[in-house]
Amino acid sequence: MGRGIVITSGKGGVGKTTTSANLGVALARRGQRVVLIDADIGLRNLDVVLGLENRIVYDIVDVVEGLCRLKQALIRDKRYENLHLLPAAQTRDKSALTEAQLEALCEELKAEFDFVLIDSPAGIEHGFKNAVAGADEALIVTTPDVSAVRDADRIIGLLESMEFPAPRLIINRFRPEMVKKGDMLDIDDVLEILAIDLIGVVPEDEQIVVSTNRGEPVAADEKSSAGAAYRNIAGRLLGETVPFLNLEAKTGLLGRLRRWFGG
Amino acid sequence: MQHAEYVRLYPIRDGALIVLQAPAPFPDVLDAFVRLLQDEKHRLQGVHLIIDTGPYDWGARELLALEDAVNRHLGARVLQMVQGEAAEILREEFGLQPFDVEAGAAIPPAPEEAFAQAAPAPATDWSSLDRMNACMVRRTLRSGQRISYEGSIVVLGDVNAGAEVVAGGDVVVLGSLRGVAHAGARGRTDACIIALKMAATQLRIAHVIGRAPDDGDGHRDAPEMAYVNGGKIVVEPMPARMDAVFG
Numbered sequence: 001m002g003r004g005i006v007i008t009s010g011k012g013g014v015g016k017t018t019t020s021a022n023l024g025v026a027l028a029r030r031g032q033r034v035v036l037i038d039a040d041i042g043l044r045n046l047d048v049v050l051g052l053e054n055r056i057v058y059d060i061v062d063v064v065e066g067l068c069r070l071k072q073a074l075i076r077d078k079r080y081e082n083l084h085l086l087p088a089a090q091t092r093d094k095s096a097l098t099e100a101q102l103e104a105l106c107e108e109l110k111a112e113f114d115f116v117l118i119d120s121p122a123g124i125e126h127g128f129k130n131a132v133a134g135a136d137e138a139l140i141v142t143t144p145d146v147s148a149v150r151d152a153d154r155i156i157g158l159l160e161s162m163e164f165p166a167p168r169l170i171i172n173r174f175r176p177e178m179v180k181k182g183d184m185l186d187i188d189d190v191l192e193i194l195a196i197d198l199i200g201v202v203p204e205d206e207q208i209v210v211s212t213n214r215g216e217p218v219a220a221d222e223k224s225s226a227g228a229a230y231r232n233i234a235g236r237l238l239g240e241t242v243p244f245l246n247l248e249a250k251t252g253l254l255g256r257l258r259r260w261f262g263g
Numbered sequence: 264m265q266h267a268e269y270v271r272l273y274p275i276r277d278g279a280l281i282v283l284q285a286p287a288p289f290p291d292v293l294d295a296f297v298r299l300l301q302d303e304k305h306r307l308q309g310v311h312l313i314i315d316t317g318p319y320d321w322g323a324r325e326l327l328a329l330e331d332a333v334n335r336h337l338g339a340r341v342l343q344m345v346q347g348e349a350a351e352i353l354r355e356e357f358g359l360q361p362f363d364v365e366a367g368a369a370i371p372p373a374p375e376e377a378f379a380q381a382a383p384a385p386a387t388d389w390s391s392l393d394r395m396n397a398c399m400v401r402r403t404l405r406s407g408q409r410i411s412y413e414g415s416i417v418v419l420g421d422v423n424a425g426a427e428v429v430a431g432g433d434v435v436v437l438g439s440l441r442g443v444a445h446a447g448a449r450g451r452t453d454a455c456i457i458a459l460k461m462a463a464t465q466l467r468i469a470h471v472i473g474r475a476p477d478d479g480d481g482h483r484d485a486p487e488m489a490y491v492n493g494g495k496i497v498v499e500p501m502p503a504r505m506d507a508v509f510g
Contacts, residue, residue, distance in 0.1 A: 146424075150406050153423050157405030193423055193441070195403060 002033075002110035005117050005237075006135035010151030012122030014143045015172040018208060020119035021049040022219040022227070026234035028083035029219070032114040035074065035084045037106070039131040040121035041096055044088035051078060051215020052085055061089040064101045070108060079220065084113075094126045099133035106134025115237075124158060132159070138167035139199065144174055144185040149193055156196060168199040170233065175204045176247045200233035202226050203247050269295035272303055278311030279303075289325050296329060300336040313343045392451060395432040404428065404442065413449070424464055433457070443467070452491045457501065461487040466496050473498075 007020045017040075024036045038046035041061065047053040058073035063086075070086075077083035086109075089096060102118075109116045120131035132138065138159055142152040152169075159167055171190055178184035187201060205226035211218045218227035219234075228245060235242040269292045273280040281299065283292055300307065314329060330342055396414040403418075406425025410416060415432030426442035428434050433454050434444045440458035445467040447454030452469040466473045466489050473489070473496030489498045 150425050153406035154425060157408055160405070192439075193421075195421075 002113045002116050003137060004106045004110055004135040005115065005137045005139060006120050006132050007117060007139045007141060008120035008128060008131060008155055009122065009141040009148070010124065010155040011142070011148040014141050014148050015170075015202070016122075016141050017045045017049055017119050018212065018217075019139070019141050019170060019172065019202075019230070020117050021046060022217045022230035023234055023237070024050075024083055024115075024117055025077075025080065025217045025219040026231045027115055027237065028077070028080040029231075030234060030238065031082070032238075033082045033112070034115045034117065035086060035109050035113045037086045037109075037116065037118045037134075038088035039097075039102065039118050039127065041088045041127065042090065042093040043121065044090050046119050047075075047085060047087045048215065049212055049217065050085060052087075053215075056087045059087045059089040060105070061092050061096045063105065064097060070105070094121065094130065097130050099130050102130045103133040124154065128155075128158075132162065132164070136165070138164055139170055140167045140194075140196065141170045141172050142190065142194070143172050144179070144187070144190055146185070149185070149190055153194055156194060166196055168197045169194060170199055171201045173204045174201050174247060199236050200229055201244060201247065202229040202233075203245070270299045272299060272306075274306070275313070278313060279307055280313045280315060282315045283317050283319070286319065289321060289328075293325075293328055293332065297332050297336065300332060304336065307337055311343070312337075313345060315345050317346070392432055392454065397432070398430075403438065406442075411448070422458075422463075430454070446489075454490075456489040457486065459486045460484065461489065461498055463489075466498070468496055471496055 007016050007023070009016050017038075020036055024034045027034045036046060036050075037060065038044050039060075040046070044059075047056055052075050055075050058068040060073065062068050063070050063073045074084045074086055077085065086105075106116050106118070116134070118131050118135055121127035140152050140155060142148045156167060169191070171187060174187075175184055179186045187198070191198060203225050205218065205224055207218050207221065207224045208226055211221070211224075217230075218224040219230040221227045225245070225247075232242045232245065269284060269287055271282045271284060273282065281296070283296065312333065316326070316329075326344060329344075333342060392415075398410075398412040398414060398416050400410055400416060400418045401420070403420035404410060404422045404426035406423050409427040409429070410418075411427075411429035413431040415434070416428055416430040417435045417437065418428065419437050421438040422428055422436050422440045422442040422444065424441040427445070428436070428442070429445045429448050431449045431451070431454075432446065434446045434456045436444070436456075436458040438458070439460040440456070440463045442463065443465045444456045444458075444463055446456045447469040448467075450469050452471065454468055456463075456466055456468065461483075462475075464474070468489065468491050471491050471494065483500065486501045487498050488501050489496050491497075
């Protein structure tokens with residue numbers, strides 16, 4: 001029986017879709033059977049980030065309305081045969097699905113897959129409620145800034161009142177140089193407010209911009225630091241103890257040169 | 264007391280039991296009931312009231328009339344109405360033998376000492392901060408959560424930014440106060456807000472609102488207290504002696 005994990009944040013733009021895609025790829029690379037569900041009806045992005053947008057024939061709303069079978073809507077990833085995507089609908093909106101429908105869909109998928117990752121939309125309304133309906137665990141994504149942390153706190157409060165097991169935190173777009181200068185919240189600052197277990201810290205990485213545009217998640221890229229972080233998080237999801245990356249700004253000669261020249 | 268024919272009063276643990284007895288026209292019983300309430304008003308203030316309506320076949324109108332009488336003479340409260348359970352209650356409380364209410368037998372009077380022991384529970388007194396009840400909140404309040412209470416509120420945890428604590432009395436946060444706290448919400452300007460780490464978005468006491476100065480914070484790591492002085496909210500380290508502030 002698979003695990004249903006919702007990836008949510010409250011705040012928009014902090015990296016839920018990027019995280020969902022990359023965790024999907026990282027887990028698939030480890031041989032897990034993974035299905036990604038895009039629950040952002042009307043503003044679908046997961047297909048773009050995976051580079052699968054021109055392969056969509058049916059979407060989640062079609063499945064729920066009975067126009068097609070679930071299997072027909074699932075799209076197999078280009079690179080990993082054990083990774084599938086259930087895309088959202090773009091021409092509808094969040095009222096097109098109910099919590100019960102999403103819960104039933106996830107139950108069906110959990111029978112076939114090891115991991116059912118649900119990419120939640122931003123917000124706390126209908127879309128969010130639908131996304132969490134099928135999940136047993138939650139991952140909260142936040143960036144280390146006060147507005148994102150405020151929204152993450154709200155979401156954690158809502159999940160607690162729904163009697164979800166304690167969610168785990170991913171701090172995304174972390175910039176150690178800014179933290180050193182005191183311009184960005186440090187990991188401990190965020191944890192002091194949110195008070196949940198940390199499952200990963202993903203550094204800011206320019207490669208993400210490139211990978212999104214190309215539809216090639218960085219978790220497949222050995223040279224990307226964000227990719228490494230996502231692969232580590234996947235390991236932790238599988239129960240392994242993985243030490244956190246050393247995100248200190250490089251102190252080698254190149255680092256010193258950068259600092260002298262104001263880099 | 265004439266009403267003893269129709270109504271009997273028994274003090275029981277945490278409250279009073281009123282037994283309506285003798286098959287009689289309801290208006291007579293109601294009359295006796297009202298007279299009992301008036302006579303025993305001092306004993307019945309604030310106590311939990313159980314009314315045993317006996318085996319009589321009274322409908323909603325009669326029961327509502329009883330409730331109305333209580334509201335008018337003793338103040339609004341939640342009533343418990345039972346039917347024919349007086350025997351059980353009396354036996355438990357006083358060890359009295361069960362009696363046969365159906366047959367109209369006289370209900371034995373309550374032992375005299377019982378009245379002396381039963382002291383009515385004090386009615387909630389919101390007029391003084393000294394005697395105000397406090398509500399304990401044993402967790403952190405997250406953004407978007409709100410707790411309000413007529414008395415004082417003590418939070419064993421943090422109050423995160425975006426959370427609100429609204430109290431008629433004082434607010435004490437045994438953690439970091441990062442959200443909004445409103446003490447003296449019913450108009451008490453002598454209420455105070457205390458936090459182990461005072462970093463509130465906004466502080467309110469009665470109708471006075473305060474926020475941290477714009478030019479950077481004076482956030483200290485020691486516990487601090489906010490109170491109204493000269494019409495403004497001031498925040499200071501916890502005083503060594505509270506009575507120096509509140510006299």
